[in-house]
Amino acid sequence: MSNGPVLITGGAGFIGSNLADAAIARGRECHVVDNLHNGRRENVPSEAHFHQIDIRDAEDLAAVVGESGAETIFHLAAQADVRVAVDRPTFDADVNVLGTVAVLEAAREHGCAVLFASTGGAGYGEYPGLPVPSPETAETRPLSPYGASKMAAEGYLSMYGRLHETPTVSLRLGNVYGPRQDPHGEAGVVAIFCGKLLDGEPPRVFGDGLQTRDYVYVGDVVEAFLAAEARMPAGETINIGCADEVTVLDLVEGLGAGEPVLEDARHGELQRSALANDKASDLLGWEPAMAIGDGLQATLESVRAHRSDPNSRAPGALEVASAETG
Numbered sequence: 001m002s003n004g005p006v007l008i009t010g011g012a013g014f015i016g017s018n019l020a021d022a023a024i025a026r027g028r029e030c031h032v033v034d035n036l037h038n039g040r041r042e043n044v045p046s047e048a049h050f051h052q053i054d055i056r057d058a059e060d061l062a063a064v065v066g067e068s069g070a071e072t073i074f075h076l077a078a079q080a081d082v083r084v085a086v087d088r089p090t091f092d093a094d095v096n097v098l099g100t101v102a103v104l105e106a107a108r109e110h111g112c113a114v115l116f117a118s119t120g121g122a123g124y125g126e127y128p129g130l131p132v133p134s135p136e137t138a139e140t141r142p143l144s145p146y147g148a149s150k151m152a153a154e155g156y157l158s159m160y161g162r163l164h165e166t167p168t169v170s171l172r173l174g175n176v177y178g179p180r181q182d183p184h185g186e187a188g189v190v191a192i193f194c195g196k197l198l199d200g201e202p203p204r205v206f207g208d209g210l211q212t213r214d215y216v217y218v219g220d221v222v223e224a225f226l227a228a229e230a231r232m233p234a235g236e237t238i239n240i241g242c243a244d245e246v247t248v249l250d251l252v253e254g255l256g257a258g259e260p261v262l263e264d265a266r267h268g269e270l271q272r273s274a275l276a277n278d279k280a281s282d283l284l285g286w287e288p289a290m291a292i293g294d295g296l297q298a299t300l301e302s303v304r305a306h307r308s309d310p311n312s313r314a315p316g317a318l319e320v321a322s323a324e325t326g
């Protein structure tokens, strides 16, 4: 297992800051690169070295990567809002494609491995004949610029492996939820429902509420990134999900969020999505550990704790877990 410094792009965001906490807890020197576009400075652990730069500033990025001495770059910085991507596709491609190329160039120059946060559901899309849960061998047919930019970025990762022998792995994440979640992300619905519940308001559900997603707990996703770093199956693309279809109504019930208010279905939303996870088990020895009911309660607890003290750092998956055991 590697013990050298790590660099996390997007480390002021939801998943990246939970990953930074875990890396530090394992005694790793940790560098965070984030332009704070929507990440929060206070999410970055105080033990981490914070570099406020845009990944598209290739020269600055390469300089920071070189100075950090990082062996591994966890590349999570992204334009991750599907609706922004539809409204501003060139901005989405700029951050997600050109930004990723800048990260890969810095990695090539300084001999780093790159682990990339890609997407499952937005990558596969939905079409007749797509198996659900979807295996990595299924054709990707994205239905949004966000899905397309992530698939393009995956192409650059594998190409850098072939052309420059840069060790790269793409993890296709399910709908990640958990402590420190931002309501605007792909799985933002969990954070939104938690907020409504604490406000004493009913959850709003679009369509019949039977649309399914593969909700995977942020603590499990962090473990998948660290397992991918340790085992480094270079050149691989691996789904990280629970292989379970969970409906929006299941979330409402799991949170005890009350009777939902049903609203018109949203155009272009996928009806079903789940990710096969046998490859993650085979190549990474990874399996999701958190049951959805427990994960939802942990998320609710973290939102509640943060609301009671909004100036504090929102608790992450590690703090929530230690509060439960201690």
Ligand SMILES: NC(=O)c1ccc[n+]([C@@H]2O[C@H](COP(=O)([O-])OP(=O)(O)OC[C@H]3O[C@@H](n4cnc5c(N)ncnc54)[C@H](O)[C@@H]3O)[C@@H](O)[C@H]2O)c1
Pocket (backbone or CB within 6 Å): 009, 010, 011, 012, 013, 014, 015, 016, 033, 034, 035, 036, 037, 038, 039, 040, 053, 054, 055, 056, 075, 076, 077, 078, 079, 080, 095, 099, 117, 118, 119, 120, 172, 173, 174, 175, 176, 177, 182, 185, 186, 187
């Ligand atoms: N949350 C999910 O359900 C989910 C699912 C699949 C994939 N992903 C991917 O995982 C990664 C992390 O997602 P998240 O939910 O933590 O999102 P997030 O928005 O909380 O984090 C992204 C971070 O990237 C930073 N950033 C954005 N543009 C930047 C730029 N140009 N330069 C430097 N930093 C920049 C933001 O400030 C933010 O802190 C993203 O790549 C996302 O596409 C997330």
